[in-house]
Amino acid sequence: MLEIKDISVKLGNFSLSHISLEIESGDYLTVLGLSGAGKTVLLEIIAGLVRPSKGEIILNGINITKMSIQKRPVGLVYQDMALFPHMNVFKNIAYPLKSFDIAKKEINRRVEMLAEQTRIKHLLNRHPATLSGGEAQRVALARTLASEPIVLLLDEPLASLDIKLRQELRELLKEINNTGKTIIHVTHDHMEAATLSKKIAIIEDGKLLQWGKPDDVFRKPVSEFVARFSGIKNIFHCTFLNSTNNTDLIPAKTPAGNTINLIEHPGKEKAYVMIPGEDIILSQNQLTTSATNQYSGQIKERYSLNHGVELIIDTGELFSVIISRKSAENLAFTPGKKVWISFKASAVKIL
Amino acid sequence: MLNDWRTRSIIIFFSGLIILFIVAPLLGILLKTSTEEYTRTLQDTEVANSIRITLLSSLMATLLFGVLSVPLAWLLARKNFPLKGLINGIIDLPVVIPHSAAGIALLGIISRGSFIGQVGEHAGINFVGGVPGIVVAMAFVSIPFAINAARDGFAAVPEKLEKAALNLGASPLRVFFSISLPLAKRSVVSGLVMMWARGLSEFGAVIIIAYHPMVTPILIWERFASFGLSWARPVAAIFIIICLAIFIVMRVITRKDYHVRN
Numbered sequence A: 001m002l003e004i005k006d007i008s009v010k011l012g013n014f015s016l017s018h019i020s021l022e023i024e025s026g027d028y029l030t031v032l033g034l035s036g037a038g039k040t041v042l043l044e045i046i047a048g049l050v051r052p053s054k055g056e057i058i059l060n061g062i063n064i065t066k067m068s069i070q071k072r073p074v075g076l077v078y079q080d081m082a083l084f085p086h087m088n089v090f091k092n093i094a095y096p097l098k099s100f101d102i103a104k105k106e107i108n109r110r111v112e113m114l115a116e117q118t119r120i121k122h123l124l125n126r127h128p129a130t131l132s133g134g135e136a137q138r139v140a141l142a143r144t145l146a147s148e149p150i151v152l153l154l155d156e157p158l159a160s161l162d163i164k165l166r167q168e169l170r171e172l173l174k175e176i177n178n179t180g181k182t183i184i185h186v187t188h189d190h191m192e193a194a195t196l197s198k199k200i201a202i203i204e205d206g207k208l209l210q211w212g213k214p215d216d217v218f219r220k221p222v223s224e225f226v227a228r229f230s231g232i233k234n235i236f237h238c239t240f241l242n243s244t245n246n247t248d249l250i251p252a253k254t255p256a257g258n259t260i261n262l263i264e265h266p267g268k269e270k271a272y273v274m275i276p277g278e279d280i281i282l283s284q285n286q287l288t289t290s291a292t293n294q295y296s297g298q299i300k301e302r303y304s305l306n307h308g309v310e311l312i313i314d315t316g317e318l319f320s321v322i323i324s325r326k327s328a329e330n331l332a333f334t335p336g337k338k339v340w341i342s343f344k345a346s347a348v349k350i351l
Numbered sequence B: 001m002l003n004d005w006r007t008r009s010i011i012i013f014f015s016g017l018i019i020l021f022i023v024a025p026l027l028g029i030l031l032k033t034s035t036e037e038y039t040r041t042l043q044d045t046e047v048a049n050s051i052r053i054t055l056l057s058s059l060m061a062t063l064l065f066g067v068l069s070v071p072l073a074w075l076l077a078r079k080n081f082p083l084k085g086l087i088n089g090i091i092d093l094p095v096v097i098p099h100s101a102a103g104i105a106l107l108g109i110i111s112r113g114s115f116i117g118q119v120g121e122h123a124g125i126n127f128v129g130g131v132p133g134i135v136v137a138m139a140f141v142s143i144p145f146a147i148n149a150a151r152d153g154f155a156a157v158p159e160k161l162e163k164a165a166l167n168l169g170a171s172p173l174r175v176f177f178s179i180s181l182p183l184a185k186r187s188v189v190s191g192l193v194m195m196w197a198r199g200l201s202e203f204g205a206v207i208i209i210a211y212h213p214m215v216t217p218i219l220i221w222e223r224f225a226s227f228g229l230s231w232a233r234p235v236a237a238i239f240i241i242i243c244l245a246i247f248i249v250m251r252v253i254t255r256k257d258y259h260v261r262n
Helices: A040-047 A090-092 A104-117 A133-146 A163-178 A192-196 A214-219 A223-228 A324-329 B005-032 B036-042 B046-069 B070-078 B082-097 B100-110 B115-122 B132-156 B159-167 B170-202 B205-210 B216-225 B231-254
Strands: A002-010 A013-024 A028-033 A054-058 A074-077 A151-155 A182-187 A200-202 A207-211 A235-240 A250-252 A259-262 A270-274 A281-283 A293-305 A310-312 A318-323 A338-341
Touching: A002 A040, A013 A040, A013 A054, A013 A200, A028 A040, A040 A074, A040 A151, A040 A200, A054 A324, A090 A104, A090 A133, A104 A133, A133 A163, A133 B115, A163 A182, A163 A192, A163 A223, A163 B216, A182 A192, A182 A324, A182 B170, A192 A214, A200 A214, A200 A223, A207 A214, A207 A223, A223 A235, A223 A259, A223 A270, A250 B231, A270 B132, A293 A318, A318 B046, B005 B231, B036 B046, B036 B231, B046 B132, B046 B170, B046 B216, B070 B082, B070 B132, B070 B170, B082 B132, B082 B159, B100 B115, B100 B132, B100 B205, B170 B231, B216 B231
Parallel strands: A028 A182, A028 A200, A074 A151, A151 A182
Antiparallel strands: A002 A013, A002 A054, A200 A207, A235 A250, A235 A270, A250 A259, A281 A338, A293 A310, A293 A338, A310 A318
């Protein structure tokens, strides 16, 4: 288990403050954040490249906060791979093995095994300058795995790859994690995080905003930033009104004047609310349903997604609604068409 | 701007003048020396001895002082410490002070009356009037070339590669010999070759410390002063050819053979 306890560091104008996380053995933690949020610094602190000014890092019960870089059982794969340009792929992978007293035959065997696992056996005699981005990333992974780290740290490993290579590498990372290897993966892509992680941590301006299982973070974001960063749309800064009717519903006004009914009150006059796109029903006419929030609007934009179609509906506020491609075609939902959207009061979450 | 033929002509004309300024005297001395003069000078044992002493002394200066300066170059490229700027300035001092003054300064610390001179004498090493003194004088004036080139070479190696090597379990010493030095090799070797070449041509500092045994630049000066241009020119021509050969070798070995940044 890796415990990060109240880690802080100041680097010039940037500071990482009070980061605390617990990563179980075999976990796959994704650290999500914008560029400059402090994700890479966090990895460098775990790897020992940056000394924290405060806090501790405990790995399997051992305090490694002041342990030298070369003795820490953590392996870091840099975003730009940092392959040694004067060594071929074989020598790059064998590099960490030569730090130990291992026979040449055993080194050859381990390099072959890692090359097979990462599917780069055919590249062993090539030099880094001749490799594609995906190949170089696999070599960097194999090289780091050769040092047999307890925790594998990945700094935006998929950032420079095309969609096909991303998919292939994602599969490889899952395979590696399935062997029991603990992985901490830094990215700014919430989709990447959602598809790979067992846990997600969200960092903004050097502060840890939220961490937990992906479902918890994506379904119950603690702030507007987390929600937007998690890919959630339909977030509105609402003013809560005093309930005048004798119902359980709490009315709130959006900036454009739409009234949204909720079943909970934030305890303050203004708060952010969100409505997950998949909880919104889109129809050609007004429906007679239990949904207390119904608005007429017009389709403004239509975007094709991998798993359906995203429609932007203008009701005064812009709502994002995701429906299947088949529904979009059957009901002829095209830009300009007048439609109705409806959602239950229980679907509206306060941030 | 270069599309304008007048501007282009002016640039080509002045560039040509500068190139000619460097090449013309060298070509002149090489072409004015007759085959007979070359043959006679090559057979002159005094010339052969002086060239041998010059080449070997400069080589020893490079191997002893240049190689030892490589860790300092790495330190200057990688670490920040108090007075680093001052140390960088001190390294360049031998380039800016007159070399005869450098010779006088060196004489103060290696003459027979000095501590180093006495220790050397105990060990059977005579600095003044001997090859060890020539080596010290050559090293003093040429060491900035080795340090500066190596420092720039180490600075050009991405620090991330060294950190990656440390993260892979390598000791700092192994990182230096397996990553930093091989990747800075081109600059380090180029600096050492420049140091050797600069040592070969040293006159001012060497003449103060050791008139004898005679290095080639002193021999050229002595022949010019005692016998005139026709006796000095063939020695100078042969020495220029040797320096040119070293320069060409340097260009070949410092050829770019891989990309440091991947």
